[in-house]
Amino acid sequence: xxxxxxxxxxxxxxxxxxxxxxxxxxxxxxxxxxxxxxxxxxxxxxxxxxxxxxxxxxxxxxxxxxxxxxxxxxxxxxxxxxxxxxxxxxxxxxxxxxxxxxxxxxxxxxxxxxxxxxxxxxxxxxxxxxxxxxxxxxxxxxxxxxxxxxxxxxxxxxxxxxxxxxxxxxxxxxxxxxxxxxxxxxxxxxxxxxxxxxxxxxxxxxxxxxxxxxxxxxxxxxxxxxxxxxxxxxxxxxxxxxxxxxxxxxxxxxxxxxxxxxxxxxxxxxxxxxxxxxxxxxxxxxxxxxxxxxxxxxxxxxxxxxxxxxxxxxxxxxxxxxxxxxxxxxxxxxxxx
Amino acid sequence: xxxxxxxxxxxxxxxxxxxxxxxxxxxxxxxxxxxxxxxxxxxxxxxxxxxxxxxxxxxxxxxxxxxxxxxxxxxxxxxxxxxxxxxxxxxxxxxxxxxxxxxxxxxxxxxxxxxxxxxxxxxxxxxxxxxxxxxxxxxxxxxxxxxxxxxxxxxxxxxxxxxxxxxxxxxxxxxxxxxxxxxxxxxxx
Numbered sequence: 001x002x003x004x005x006x007x008x009x010x011x012x013x014x015x016x017x018x019x020x021x022x023x024x025x026x027x028x029x030x031x032x033x034x035x036x037x038x039x040x041x042x043x044x045x046x047x048x049x050x051x052x053x054x055x056x057x058x059x060x061x062x063x064x065x066x067x068x069x070x071x072x073x074x075x076x077x078x079x080x081x082x083x084x085x086x087x088x089x090x091x092x093x094x095x096x097x098x099x100x101x102x103x104x105x106x107x108x109x110x111x112x113x114x115x116x117x118x119x120x121x122x123x124x125x126x127x128x129x130x131x132x133x134x135x136x137x138x139x140x141x142x143x144x145x146x147x148x149x150x151x152x153x154x155x156x157x158x159x160x161x162x163x164x165x166x167x168x169x170x171x172x173x174x175x176x177x178x179x180x181x182x183x184x185x186x187x188x189x190x191x192x193x194x195x196x197x198x199x200x201x202x203x204x205x206x207x208x209x210x211x212x213x214x215x216x217x218x219x220x221x222x223x224x225x226x227x228x229x230x231x232x233x234x235x236x237x238x239x240x241x242x243x244x245x246x247x248x249x250x251x252x253x254x255x256x257x258x259x260x261x262x263x264x265x266x267x268x269x270x271x272x273x274x275x276x277x278x279x280x281x282x283x284x285x286x287x288x289x290x291x292x293x294x295x296x297x298x299x300x301x302x303x304x305x306x307x308x309x310x311x312x313x314x315x316x317x318x319x320x321x322x323x324x325x326x327x328x329x330x331x332x333x334x335x336x337x
Numbered sequence: 338x339x340x341x342x343x344x345x346x347x348x349x350x351x352x353x354x355x356x357x358x359x360x361x362x363x364x365x366x367x368x369x370x371x372x373x374x375x376x377x378x379x380x381x382x383x384x385x386x387x388x389x390x391x392x393x394x395x396x397x398x399x400x401x402x403x404x405x406x407x408x409x410x411x412x413x414x415x416x417x418x419x420x421x422x423x424x425x426x427x428x429x430x431x432x433x434x435x436x437x438x439x440x441x442x443x444x445x446x447x448x449x450x451x452x453x454x455x456x457x458x459x460x461x462x463x464x465x466x467x468x469x470x471x472x473x474x475x476x477x478x479x480x481x482x483x484x485x486x487x488x489x490x491x492x493x494x495x496x497x498x499x500x501x502x503x504x505x506x507x508x509x510x511x512x513x514x515x516x517x518x519x520x521x522x523x524x525x526x
Contacts, residue, residue: 004481005458011480012461014376017511022457030377031424040417045483046376047413052369057385062363065389069356069396 006038007045014046119145121162124278126257131158134169135176138255142197142275162275163195165252168210182218183234187211192226193251199271201238206231206251214241257299259306263292269310270328277303279324286330287317344408351395352403359399362408363392370416377420387419457515464514468507475500476507 012018013026030039119139121127127139132150139145143162156176168176168187178185180196180203190210196203205214207226214223214232216239223241226232229248234241250260259276261269267289270281283289293313297306307326311317318331350358367388375384395402405411465473475493478484479500486504490497 007483008458008461008481011483012458015480015508015511016379017461017508017515018457019515027424031421043417044413047369047373047416049479049483049485050369050373050376051486052366052372054364054368058364058367061367061385061389062360065363065392066356066360068389068393069359072393072397 001035001038003038003041006035007042010039010042010046115149116146117149119147121145122278123275126255131156131169133171133174136167138165138252140164140195140254140275141278160194160196161198163193163197163254165191165193165255167191179217181236182216182239183223183236184215184217186213186215193248195251197271197275200268201236203234203236204231204251205234206246206248208248208252253296259295259297259301261293261295263294265290265292269293269295273303273306277306279303279326281326281328284327284329287328345406348402348405348408351399352401354396354399359392359396366412367392370412373416374420374423378423383423387423391415391419460515461511464511465507468510472503472507475503479504 009026010030013023013030018026029035119127119129121139121141121143123142125141129137129139129145129147131137131147133156135156137145137147137158140163143160143164145162145164146159148157151174154174156171156174157179158177159179161180164178166176166178166187168190170188172188176187178187178194180194183196183203185192185194185205187210190212191208192210192212193206193208194203195205205212205226207228207230209228212226214226214234215221216223219239223234224232224243226243229245231244231246231248231251232241233244246262250262253260254276259272261272264272266287270283270289273279274281291314293310295306295309295313297309303326304321307319307321311319316331318329320327320329347358347362351362370388370391371384374387375381378384378387465476468476475489478489478492479486484492486497486500489500493500
């Protein structure tokens with residue numbers, strides 16, 4: 001097809017001379033591969049002769065173009081700014097995230113392995129605690145017990161200053177050790193009592209059930225092995241121990257709030273009373289501190305009951321009580337004799 | 338030469354994203370683009386949208402305009418592609434609709450179509466010959482030889498407005514007559 005004819009067809013099409021029904025035939029021809037050169041030349045001529053008269057809406061069209069352009073530029077600019085910000089945020093966030101993760105993991109790790117809990121029981125009260133392995137501990141008055149929040153490693157270790165009664169949960173793989181300064185009380189699931197107040201040179205360990213091994217960690221040697229109803233008194237200063245056979249139940253009655261003195265010196269009794277009743281006991285030189293007494297008190301008996309009994313037993317001790325301070329002295333009657 | 342130089346100047350400004358240059362080009366070419374596309378699409382709003390999209394594409398890809406020497410030719414090729422794109426898409430739709438009743442040849446055009454167009458063209462030529470002398474002369478120059486209204490005005494030494502009037506009257510006459518002819522054709526069949 002020559003250019004002239006192609007032009008005539010397309011011209012008629014554009015001029016809408018060709019009826020609607022037949023326009024489709026022209027469209028089919030136009031978009032087909034046929035007569036490409038002729039059609040292209042004809043279209044060029046149509047483009048050339050297409051008038052460029054502005055209609056009344058040109059300004060409106062321009063305004064809407066400007067609006068679209070502004071929207072696009074704004075959006076584009078915003079996305080560039082956002083991208084830029086996001087890049088810096090990412091750069092900052094990476095070390096922050098890593099740092100936080102490391103901190104979190106390490107804090108978890110340390111809290112598991114190293115966090116020790118200090119249990120201080122003031123004078124005049126008793127506390128009961130359960131450790132993470134299920135061990136029950138009764139902590140007597142005036143005692144500090146240090147124990148980990150969670151046991152890790154091969155042994156279960158607690159640190160004691162004062163008196164405590166242990167009911168150790170059985171775990172053959174992890175031996176339970178009570179550390180009292182240089183003395184280690186090592187056990188494998190037993191019931192026993194350790195008395196180690198810091199104002200007392202003696203550390204008294206009394207076994208009820210199972211078996212207990214005492215070690216001098218300073219000299220790195222085993223001192224002795226206890227059987228039930230045996231008691232070992234270890235002198236911290238002399239680093240010597242003495243073994244006794246006792247009724248172990250006398251030494252754990254404090255758990256229920258009672259008091260038990262079994263041939264104990266006045267000196268010891270006074271220090272126990274101070275802890276138990278949260279009082280201060282002042283003695284004068286006239287009192288015989290070496291004399292031993294055996295007494296039993298129920299949980300509901302108070303300091304006045306104890307002093308009454310003590311006074312009766314000793315046969316001549318007078319007590320003066322001011323608030324929480326108690327003064328003990330030989331009664332004048334006794335002095336006169 | 339001078340035309341090309343100003344084109345270079347404008348395309349350079351366009352490629353830098355100069356908003357004023359874009360406004361100028363928009364005012365210069367928008368009506369021509371719209372009229373050209375409207376000739377094929379025959380839908381005022383659709384044509385407006387297509388041309389708006391074309392200009393937005395130019396704005397988004399304005400950096401590519403740095404290599405354009407001839408803005409007019411470039412815009413023509415864009416407009417032509419837009420027309421082809423639109424016609425292909427809409428005819429696909431139409432053909433699918435027609436497929437149920439008619440057999441459409443695969444290349445989209447057949448000998449029968451050629452015959453139809455041939456008949457139509459001869460009918461148009463016949464009708465043109467029936468026009469008054471001056472109108473016929475003007476219409477032939479415009480529609481058969483492809484001269485612009487301005488060129489015709491210069492050659493015949495008459496005003497451009499007269500030519501426009503002649504052509505628009507001729508076109509409306511032809512549309513009426515051809516409509517009747519087509520009706521007659523259908524009746525013959």
